[in-house]
Amino acid sequence: MSPRFRRCGDGAVLVEVGGAAEVLALYDTLAADPPPGVTDILPAARTLLVRFEPPADRGSVESAVLNARPAPGRRAAAGEVTVPVVYDGADLTDVAGLTGMSEREVVEAHTGTLWTVAFSGFAPGFAYLVGGNPRLRVPRRTESRVRVPAGAVALAAGFSAVYPRESPGGWRLIGRTELTVWDVAADPPALLRPGARVRFVEAGRG
Structure with a gap:
């Protein structure tokens, strides 16, 4: 449009x-x-x-x-971030069932695509990532959790995200990372900024 x-x-x-x-x-x-x-x-x-x-x-x-015309290969200087993940999330089995994939296939689909930070919201440092495997499109949970731990890696409605700090949340948790994505002492405090590319890798598999 x-x-x-x-x-x-x-x-x-x-x-x-x-x-x-x-x-x-x-x-x-x-x-x-x-x-x-x-x-x-x-x-x-x-x-x-x-x-x-x-x-x-x-x-x-x-x-x-x-008059804005995207130039091939030109991107904002947001860089690429590698996020190591232990895929043991509480909703991994549910995601597998919803997508018709095995848990291993879910992990491979999540790590097999380069994601992009589209925008931030909900909480400081909470980045909405797009561009993942379309098979990973799953709905939010019908009931939100009161506490989702910092570093939880999640899926919902075609997006993926890393929870920057402990908070309520209704996304489906598939894993966790020890990477700090929000640090008020850093400059800038958000690790995942709009335009950044994000590559998830399974921890221990590089």
Whole structure:
């Protein structure tokens, strides 16, 4: 769909597009070469918030969005992160049943695809990862857990994620990692930032 624009005060424009793939493509293009005056670009599931200051204005930002053309091989400087995982999650058996795969096949499907951080939300450092094997698309649990431990690796509705800290959660847990994905003392504090590629590897199998 063509982008739709909504004014957000005097210094931001909310860009509405068709879905996470379009958001990510637009984010990659704008973040790799930000238009003059753009100070921040915040992706979400179907929107991109673009903050700006002079010399930019709403018109120039909207023009930049409309003229954005992804360049092959060009990505925002978010890098690639390897996440080692012990696949012993409480919902691994359920995920296998829902997908019609064995538990080993679930692990192989999760590690066999390079994921991408589409956006962050829910909690600081909680990254929504897209681009995984489509067979891993499973619904959220019907009842959320009161406590999900930090480092839990989970699936829900086509996304994967690593819980950055202990919190309630309704995603299906397939494993755990000791990697710290949110550290307020780090710069930046979030390890998994929009545009980053994420490769899950089974711990002990490199």
